[in-house]
Amino acid sequence: MxxxxxxxxxxxxxxxxxxxxxxxxxxxxxFIDNTFDPDYQSTIGxxxxxxVVKFDNKNVKLVIWDIAGQSRHTTYRHLYxxxxxxxxxxxxxxxxKTFENLPRWIxxxxxxxxxxxxxxxxxxxxxxxxxxxxQKELGELFSKKIDAELFSETSAKSGNNVEEAFLxxxxxxxxxxxxxxxxxxx
Ligand code: GTP
Numbered sequence: 677m678x679x680x681x682x683x684x685x686x687x688x689x690x691x692x693x694x695x696x697x698x699x700x701x702x703x704x705x706x707f708i709d710n711t712f713d714p715d716y717q718s719t720i721g722x723x724x725x726x727x728v729v730k731f732d733n734k735n736v737k738l739v740i741w742d743i744a745g746q747s748r749h750t751t752y753r754h755l756y757x758x759x760x761x762x763x764x765x766x767x768x769x770x771x772x773k774t775f776e777n778l779p780r781w782i783x784x785x786x787x788x789x790x791x792x793x794x795x796x797x798x799x800x801x802x803x804x805x806x807x808x809x810x811q812k813e814l815g816e817l818f819s820k821k822i823d824a825e826l827f828s829e830t831s832a833k834s835g836n837n838v839e840e841a842f843l844x845x846x847x848x849x850x851x852x853x854x855x856x857x858x859x860x861x862x
Contacts (some may be wrong), residue, residue, distance in 0.1 A: 694766035702832035
């Protein structure tokens, strides 16, 4: 067995999906290096970042793909969806349209990803309470309807709930992976 393999047996590919400007890149930056940039530079195409998280004596490598949300990048997006284990659907609590568009994002992704992929739904920009356009209950209801693993309202700006959301998804992915291994008798 290759050296180091045992120390990092879990590797998961996670997609960040949602309309342009909802805060996908900002959530990723907050999770990866705990920073926040108030300027909006629309993602061109795709980027990915990795972080190893540790819990229950396990090292879990998350490879998180930040996919441009703006429609002009639609044509090649599917190329990056393949073999994803998890999807983080992001909307902006101050823009209803970004919430309304979530079913489209799932539909789009489900044509390419593992049908058992775990889904997290995040209502981002929770620091902008005064401008709220999507009630929290609506987000919760939607998450239940699509059988999402978790729902949370986050703020990439303040960091509220960001670490927790990524970790909760990672834990769900580990659990599922362990179950599969067990069923295979490994
Ligand atoms: P695309 O690359 O176009 O798909 O956008 P995106 O979803 O990656 O959004 P991005 O992270 O670039 O954020 C868009 C704008 O919203 C930026 O100006 C961010 O600073 C701002 N923003 C992101 N998250 C938050 C948040 O939690 N609170 C507030 N107040 N602003 C945020």
